Amino acid sequence: MEIIVAKNAGFCFGVKRAIEKTQDILCEKKGKVFSIGSLIHNELVTDDLKKKGLIEIDDISTISDIKNETVIIRTHGVEKEIYDILKKNNNEIIDLTCPFVKKIHDIVDEYSTKNYKIIVIGDKRHPEVRGIVSHGHEVSVVSSEDDIKKLTFDRKDKVLVVSQTTESVDKVEKLVDILKVFYYNIEVVNTICSTTIERQEEVGTLAKVLDVVIIIGSENSSNTMKLYNIASKHCNKTYIVSNRACVKSIDLDDNMKVGICAGASTPQYLIEEIIEDVRNEL
Numbered sequence: 001m002e003i004i005v006a007k008n009a010g011f012c013f014g015v016k017r018a019i020e021k022t023q024d025i026l027c028e029k030k031g032k033v034f035s036i037g038s039l040i041h042n043e044l045v046t047d048d049l050k051k052k053g054l055i056e057i058d059d060i061s062t063i064s065d066i067k068n069e070t071v072i073i074r075t076h077g078v079e080k081e082i083y084d085i086l087k088k089n090n091n092e093i094i095d096l097t098c099p100f101v102k103k104i105h106d107i108v109d110e111y112s113t114k115n116y117k118i119i120v121i122g123d124k125r126h127p128e129v130r131g132i133v134s135h136g137h138e139v140s141v142v143s144s145e146d147d148i149k150k151l152t153f154d155r156k157d158k159v160l161v162v163s164q165t166t167e168s169v170d171k172v173e174k175l176v177d178i179l180k181v182f183y184y185n186i187e188v189v190n191t192i193c194s195t196t197i198e199r200q201e202e203v204g205t206l207a208k209v210l211d212v213v214i215i216i217g218s219e220n221s222s223n224t225m226k227l228y229n230i231a232s233k234h235c236n237k238t239y240i241v242s243n244r245a246c247v248k249s250i251d252l253d254d255n256m257k258v259g260i261c262a263g264a265s266t267p268q269y270l271i272e273e274i275i276e277d278v279r280n281e282l
């Protein structure tokens with residue numbers, strides 16, 4: 001039996017920065033502290049922050065009611081309109097949007113002023129993508145070849161392509177190749193973050209030589225699900241595990257090579273606990 005733990009597992013720098021800063025604010029501030037949506041996609045972490053006093057705003061229609069308060073913007077960022085309402089209502093905004101996401105906002109702002117149509121490769125329901133879309137004038141989101149066929153931009157339009165920071169590298173390359181056939185004046189800026197690229201490469205390489213791959217993280221975390229999809233292509237015994245109880249349902253034996261990877265919003269203590277549980281199962 002052998003357990004191999006991925007080098008790039010657990011909190012990325014954007015998530016680490018957001019959690020540490022939020023914990024500091026919750027200690028320092030006397031009044032209420034709000035966050036727009038869950039700070040990160042991991043319930044263990046967000047439940048802990050809620051116990052320490054963080055109030056999550058899930059219903060965007062109530063944003064206008066927040067006035068003169070402290071409001072945290074999470075790593076995914078928010079739509080421009082939400083930011084403007086919070087500012088107008090004299091809130092103290094603690095903007096923890098990851099710099100990789102902010103960079104995409106700036107690129108979309110810049111190209112939109114030069115009359116480019118914007119194509120975002122990603123999940124249109126994801127908060128990060130909704131934030132990116134809000135920075136352009138004419139923006140479409142695509143996630144498949146079918147979506148590309150439905151685009152209404154003219155073939156001669158100036159088009160900029162960016163992607164969600166946690167998109168799969170292979171998928172973006174494939175869709176960009178198709179877009180290049182459709183559009184003559186196309187510019188592509190690679191906006192997948194370096195953390196995502198490193199993790200996807202590592203999990204792909206590891207999964208080829210493992211009998212079982214365990215991805216620790218939540219199913220609502222985009223980067224975690226991408227790791228799961230990549231590993232599944234190479235190893236048919238790939239599991240997603242969000243808590244310790246899930247380990248019990250995995251069939252393990254002494255002759256197996258087991259790999260452990262984790263999404264960017266998975267806390268280190270959970271990774272260590274699950275490694276220990278896997279050891280005890282074998």
Ligand code: SF4
Binds near residue numbers: 014193196
């Ligand atoms: S996954 Fe990438 S973009 Fe998202 S918070 Fe982490 S470093 Fe930033």
